Amino acid sequence: MENYSFDVVIVGGGPAGLSCGIKLAEKGVNTLLIEKGRFCGSKNLFGGVIYTSSVKEIVPEFPEVNPLPVERAVAEEGYIFFSKRGVVKLLHTKANPKEAFTALRAKFDAWLSEYALKKGLLIVPKTKVIDLKINHSQVTGVIVDRPQSFDNPKPAEIEAKIVILAEGVNRLLAERAGLVQGPFKPEEVVLAVKEVIQLPKEELEKRFGVKENKGLAAELIGEITLGLPGTGFLYTNQNSLSFGIGIFLSTLVDLNLKPYEILERAKAHSYLQELFKGGEILEYGAHLIPEWGIEGLPRLYGKGIMVVGDAAGLVNPLFREGTNLAIYSGLMAAETALEALEKGDFSEKTLKGYEERFRESYIYKDLLLFKNLKVFLLKNKHLFDTYPEMIYEIFTLYFSAQGRYKKEIMKEILGIIRKKRGIWGVLKDIISWGRLFW
Amino acid sequence: MVKRVNIDEKIGATKFFVDEEYAHLKIKSLEVCEKCSSKPCLNFCPAGVYRFSEGKIVISYQACLECGSCRVGCPFKNILWDYPRGGFGVSYKFG
Structure with missing residues (x-):
């Protein structure tokens, strides 16, 4: 040259x-x-996940392209709260799945x-x-x-x-x-580790209850990161799953933790074990997410x-x-x-x-709006450990209330909140979450 | 707390084009590592590039995922970090 x-x-x-x-x-x-x-x-x-509206800015014909460079249209999207014993899912079915693709x-x-x-x-x-x-x-x-x-x-x-x-x-x-x-500093980045896990197409669609070319995109919160500030993620591809966890690098450094051991432990959770059973690991990778x-x-x-x-x-x-x-x-x-x-x-x-x-642009305005987010998440560890456990316990009670006086159930639910976080604690959290944006 | 995981086995699924002639990660001073009591690099590195062997830190840059964690995670900024040369290093098939 x-x-x-x-x-x-x-x-x-x-x-x-x-x-x-x-x-x-x-x-x-x-x-x-x-x-x-x-x-x-x-x-x-x-x-x-790739968003159609952004790709259209450069490739107007997307997603009507052949071959399709993406995996599945996101038909179902949401959060899965992980307690040690089980999960609570909050999933939303999208009216227009083609808005986003895994x-x-x-x-x-x-x-x-x-x-x-x-x-x-x-x-x-x-x-x-x-x-x-x-x-x-x-x-x-x-x-x-x-x-x-x-x-x-x-x-x-x-x-x-x-x-x-x-x-x-x-x-x-x-x-x-x-x-x-x-x-940048370790508290300004999240270290994400990810596996691509192969599953036969029919098996994947059966396990996740998704139709052909449609899929799930879920953020995983709680025990999945051992309750540490961060999240897990689970997305369905054509013949594989994208699964991983992201934790602030500073947390891993301070606590001297191996990210892949946390990943492995997450995979051993009873809920995921069922979903991943027999899946072959096609690739393992890692990347930093800039959250400064x-x-x-x-x-x-x-x-x-x-x-x-x-x-x-x-x-x-x-x-x-x-x-x-x-x-x-x-x-x-x-x-x-x-x-x-x-x-x-x-x-x-x-x-x-x-x-x-x-x-x-809204990008800058959003950065301003979320300026305290990273510190907030690092400071409010209970969002990642206390709440997912609490949510699971509450729903456990709620869904096994049959045959009992319901006022007692309500009292027990209040008891869980009191024990885990306290009524004032919850109110304080709601206010500080709100104040984050106003 | 957590069971042992064989990272070499895990990373075996990932594709690399190893640059035999250029180690893109270097420790600036081994003495600094000796003084470092926590040695977090042995743990936070997602590829297990940093190992402790015969009393010192050993780098196996060949399996580096190039995430950059050690560049900033080392408490003493004792790692000279660079990308591998063009065309070398990790090459994701899926990503």
């Missing part, structure tokens, strides 16, 4: 980088996307990259960006871990008017560009540079948003890049437009 020069270089081929690249390629911008994995998606892992990122991202190629985006995989080219604090390109040419082993340099960092949660280049002050929120938000732009997706920490853990926010941020960066190219100005003056677009 020598004397390469592009209008825009995008680092990272996940949904943020690819959406940005697709938008730019459609407008005929000379864009290069660099991906360190063997193909786009090979390094990416999520729960996960998906596997190695397949979905790869499909999106194929789509991007057709739109004219140049993608170079198996290439790592090792540094940024910076000239008088203006980012002017990237340096990659490939030789300049056959006779020059020096790392190749690629010129760019704008560099867009879609490098994911481990935002090494954003740190190098000075857009963030050093690495508004406090850890990097500077979204600098001279000749913008940051999108996970690298910026655009995730809403409560509403399971991430890939969609990645797509939206990629599109906002693309719009800003188009404006900059039109003006021929790649200074902060024009690139500030990205932050302005971002601040007008």
